[in-house]
Amino acid sequence: MNTCRDNLKLSVKNIKKTFGDTAVIEDVSLELYEIEFVSLLGLSGSGKSTVFNIISGLVMPDAGEVFIEGKNYTGKTGRVSYMYQKDLLMPWKKIIDNVAIPFLLKGQGKKQAREKVKDYFKVFGLEGFEEKYPFQLSGGMRQRAALLRTYMFSRDIMLLDEPFGGLDAITRSKMHCWLLGILENLKTSILFITHDIEEAVFLSDRIYVLSNRPARIKEEIIIDLPKPRERKIVTTENFNRIKRHILSLLDEGEEENGCI
Amino acid sequence: MKRLESTETRKKVSQAATKGVPSLFLFILLITWQVVVDQGIVQKYILPSPLDTIVTFVQILPGLKSHIIITLKEAFTGFFIAICFAVILAVLMDSIKLLKKAVYPLLVVSQTVPIIALAPLFVIWFGFGLLPKVIVVILVCFFPIVISLLDGLNSVDVDMLNMLKSMGANRLQTFRILKFPASMVNFFSGLRIAATYSIMGAVIGEWLGGEGGLGVYMLRVKHSFALDKMFAVILLIVIMSMLLFKGISLIQDLLMPWHKLLNKNIGRQ
Numbered sequence: 022m023n024t025c026r027d028n029l030k031l032s033v034k035n036i037k038k039t040f041g042d043t044a045v046i047e048d049v050s051l052e053l054y055e056i057e058f059v060s061l062l063g064l065s066g067s068g069k070s071t072v073f074n075i076i077s078g079l080v081m082p083d084a085g086e087v088f089i090e091g092k093n094y095t096g097k098t099g100r101v102s103y104m105y106q107k108d109l110l111m112p113w114k115k116i117i118d119n120v121a122i123p124f125l126l127k128g129q130g131k132k133q134a135r136e137k138v139k140d141y142f143k144v145f146g147l148e149g150f151e152e153k154y155p156f157q158l159s160g161g162m163r164q165r166a167a168l169l170r171t172y173m174f175s176r177d178i179m180l181l182d183e184p185f186g187g188l189d190a191i192t193r194s195k196m197h198c199w200l201l202g203i204l205e206n207l208k209t210s211i212l213f214i215t216h217d218i219e220e221a222v223f224l225s226d227r228i229y230v231l232s233n234r235p236a237r238i239k240e241e242i243i244i245d246l247p248k249p250r251e252r253k254i255v256t257t258e259n260f261n262r263i264k265r266h267i268l269s270l271l272d273e274g275e276e277e278n279g280c281i
Numbered sequence: 282m283k284r285l286e287s288t289e290t291r292k293k294v295s296q297a298a299t300k301g302v303p304s305l306f307l308f309i310l311l312i313t314w315q316v317v318v319d320q321g322i323v324q325k326y327i328l329p330s331p332l333d334t335i336v337t338f339v340q341i342l343p344g345l346k347s348h349i350i351i352t353l354k355e356a357f358t359g360f361f362i363a364i365c366f367a368v369i370l371a372v373l374m375d376s377i378k379l380l381k382k383a384v385y386p387l388l389v390v391s392q393t394v395p396i397i398a399l400a401p402l403f404v405i406w407f408g409f410g411l412l413p414k415v416i417v418v419i420l421v422c423f424f425p426i427v428i429s430l431l432d433g434l435n436s437v438d439v440d441m442l443n444m445l446k447s448m449g450a451n452r453l454q455t456f457r458i459l460k461f462p463a464s465m466v467n468f469f470s471g472l473r474i475a476a477t478y479s480i481m482g483a484v485i486g487e488w489l490g491g492e493g494g495l496g497v498y499m500l501r502v503k504h505s506f507a508l509d510k511m512f513a514v515i516l517l518i519v520i521m522s523m524l525l526f527k528g529i530s531l532i533q534d535l536l537m538p539w540h541k542l543l544n545k546n547i548g549r550q
């Protein structure tokens with residue numbers, strides 16, 4: 022709805038990857054438009070993180086290309102920001118210095134870098150925790166700090182790999198609302214990995230459902246639920262219809278249909 | 282719930298008890314030693330008693346000042362040079378894998394060469410001055426520092442490395458922001474060990490002759506069979522080494538305030 026279809030930020034074309042003799046990605050193509058929230062949904066081990074490693078340039082695909090704003094970025098790092106499954110905050114740096122790392126890498130001094138990130142602490146709900154060390158924060162706050170650091174590196178395209186995977190259900194659902202809330206004011210395109218169907222449907226404009234390893238795109242689903250979304254949307258009939266559909270997609274090809 | 286609590290308290294009690302065990306053991310040992318000498322089971326000139334040692338220690342300490350200064354000077358100089366060499370070598374070995382492959386085994390083998398056999402050679406080559414002692418100190422301190430720093434550099438989280446790489450960090454930046462700070466904990470463990478070795482190294486060097494220093498003093502009192510003085514100097518060396526050890530820990534706390542906090546946090550869980 023609030024996607025701008027004619028402004029393609031990122032496109033991945035027919036990537037393929039094999040590690041040793043395990044084929045991890047068979048054929049994945051995807052697109053991300055400006056200010057769009059797109060999820061990559063797949064079971065554990067289906068190759069989602071590998072897709073991100075390729076997009077970020079850390080891993081070279083065996084075949085296929087990655088285009089960012091029309092330019093070929095296959096195998097080139099330093100363009101998109103990438104948040105890992107773990108928060109990866111450095112325990113010896115205060116939160117503010119952890120968040121400021123992207124600016125240090127751009128050659129700025131510590132003081133200057135701190136100045137640049139200071140104002141965002143309020144937006145990300147981390148006010149008052151600038152001078153704390155990572156281990157002094159709760160899991161949810163650490164994820165927010167990691168997200169802020171990711172945002173500081175590159176604002177226009179962010180890859181988030183299960184950023185809320187380690188959080189309890191209630192904190193996680195709070196983080197969802199919080200994330201949608203701040204995204205309204207940030208002009209950011211997000212590619213989001215998760216294996217939680219409800220999370221994907223609640224947050225996304227579009228979802229790519231991945232097959233089991235080796236990964237293919239099974240289906241692209243457009244989530245036409247109105248935005249801004251509220252928590253109670255998850256109990257509506259529309260929401261559940263999409264959920265059921267995805268569930269049946271993920272179930273396909275499984276030998277045994279246990280009780281899920 | 283109740284059972285949980287009681288195990289909790291039992292744990293605390295046993296923790297407190299374990300803390301007291303080493304000092305209690307030491308105390309019993311000293312008392313036995315004192316009694317054995319006092320009863321004449323072992324003659325005083327063969328083994329001075331703990332009390333004699335302490336009395337002698339207090340008596341000779343003022344006169345030892347110049348010797349202490351010489352030994353400390355040798356130990357510190359050697360320690361400092363060892364740190365510089367070790368850091369340079371560890372960084373080179375970490376960034377050039379081939380060099381690591383070639384040098385690492387040599388480093389380990391070098392540790393099996395007894396220093397005490399090498400030291401006389403240094404005297405022949407470099408005389409009785411400061412230099413041969415400093416070389417001994419460098420040799421004993423170098424190894425623990427290199428190995429600990431290498432281990433530290435090697436144990437950096439791969440995902441953190443990738444994260445910086447994905448942000449386009451170059452090698453120097455990765456080193457400064459991640460690898461070096463990440464290896465600091467290991468580095469300081471190596472430093473603490475090396476610091477205690479440094480005094481011992483200096484004394485070994487002096488043992489072979491020189492103008493002054495605790496080793497030279499020990500050699501003299503040994504020749505006059507003043508075993509109480511000998512023991513007093515050993516006590517002094519132990520105290521100096523422990524102080525150095527503590528000193529390094531203090532520096533670590535100052536440079537890495539987060540480390541102490543982190544340990545406290547872990548301890549709480």
Ligand SMILES: Nc1ncnc2c1ncn2[C@@H]1O[C@H](COP(=O)(O)OP(=O)(O)OP(=O)(O)O)[C@@H](O)[C@H]1O
Binds near residue numbers: 041045064
């Ligand atoms: N560098 C590598 N070398 C060898 N095998 C790899 C490498 N990276 C990933 N793999 C393999 O690729 C497969 C997919 O891994 P990937 O991390 O992409 O899965 P995922 O979908 O992110 O899983 P999860 O949801 O558990 O994070 C796994 O079987 C993994 O062992």
Ligand SMILES: [Mg+2]
Binds near residue numbers: 069070106182
């Ligand atoms: Mg993954």
